[in-house]
Amino acid sequence: MKDLSLYILDIAMNSVRAGAKHIAIRLEEQDVVLTLTIQDDGCGMTPEQVKRLFDPFYTTRKTRSVGLGVPFLQMLAQQTGGDVSISSKSDTEYADHGTLVTAVFHTDHIDFIPLGNLTETIVTLIQGSPNVDFIYCHSMSRGSVAMDTAQMRSILGEDIPLDNYEVLNFIKSYLQEQYQQL
Amino acid sequence: MKSLSELAAIREQMKDKVAIRTGSGDIRVVVGMATCGISAGARPVLNTFVEEVAAANLTEKVMVTQTGCIGICQYEPVVEIFEDGKEKTTYVKMTPEKVKRVVEEHLKGQKPVSEYLIGNTKL
Numbered sequence: 001m002k003d004l005s006l007y008i009l010d011i012a013m014n015s016v017r018a019g020a021k022h023i024a025i026r027l028e029e030q031d032v033v034l035t036l037t038i039q040d041d042g043c044g045m046t047p048e049q050v051k052r053l054f055d056p057f058y059t060t061r062k063t064r065s066v067g068l069g070v071p072f073l074q075m076l077a078q079q080t081g082g083d084v085s086i087s088s089k090s091d092t093e094y095a096d097h098g099t100l101v102t103a104v105f106h107t108d109h110i111d112f113i114p115l116g117n118l119t120e121t122i123v124t125l126i127q128g129s130p131n132v133d134f135i136y137c138h139s140m141s142r143g144s145v146a147m148d149t150a151q152m153r154s155i156l157g158e159d160i161p162l163d164n165y166e167v168l169n170f171i172k173s174y175l176q177e178q179y180q181q182l
Numbered sequence: 183m184k185s186l187s188e189l190a191a192i193r194e195q196m197k198d199k200v201a202i203r204t205g206s207g208d209i210r211v212v213v214g215m216a217t218c219g220i221s222a223g224a225r226p227v228l229n230t231f232v233e234e235v236a237a238a239n240l241t242e243k244v245m246v247t248q249t250g251c252i253g254i255c256q257y258e259p260v261v262e263i264f265e266d267g268k269e270k271t272t273y274v275k276m277t278p279e280k281v282k283r284v285v286e287e288h289l290k291g292q293k294p295v296s297e298y299l300i301g302n303t304k305l
Contacts, residue, residue: 009215009225010220010221013220061251063253064218067217120225127246128228155189155193157193159193159196164192167192170184170188170192174184
């Protein structure tokens, strides 16, 4: 994948498919260390599943027998001298189930890739899952960009879904402008 | 600077419209958005569909949705179009440029773009 925003889209899709109602995507840049966390309240995984997650030949899907999402992210993080860690609570055992993916990258490493269009990734996620609440926060030394769909939903009311075209366009420019103002 | 209060304006605007739900589902455009799709370029394909469908005033008739891996990763980005009473159409190796033609000729003109179909595409 060409840029980090595509990896984020891919990993957040796992949260969507885990039936999450809330997904928080956070990017924190401190000096040359970028920490990405994706936290959800989806069905979670058992310790055994988490262990096998880094194995590209492990997947629960039926349409193909490989699962490359997490291995890709891990490869990218490790290439830059960072790593990926995953903690999860399965809904078979916990009431507060969900998964937390943490990836650390060194942005000064030659193998780090561009961040890409993070706004597009967030808008794409909202378009695909208008009923999920997304929190997005990207903090840098020069400021931060943030968004919470729950807040938007409370203004819009129940009748207007977040995948309404006008709403999606608003969210896109809302984030773009925040980035431009940094 | 955009402020969240603009959403209240959108809500007011929408009040007058009869159909505020996006897409009644007469036509369903489904874009594969698993790892295979995303790495092959599905994100701009999806977003071009969303934009072009809105630009063509088709949002009440056409619903653009996402799905996981369809199982033909070598053909990604894959787009399936479901229409009431018709057989499914599968477009493969899609690009934003191809999307524009599909919206124009298939969704608007009701004539599938044959050269983009899976049966007419070499790997």
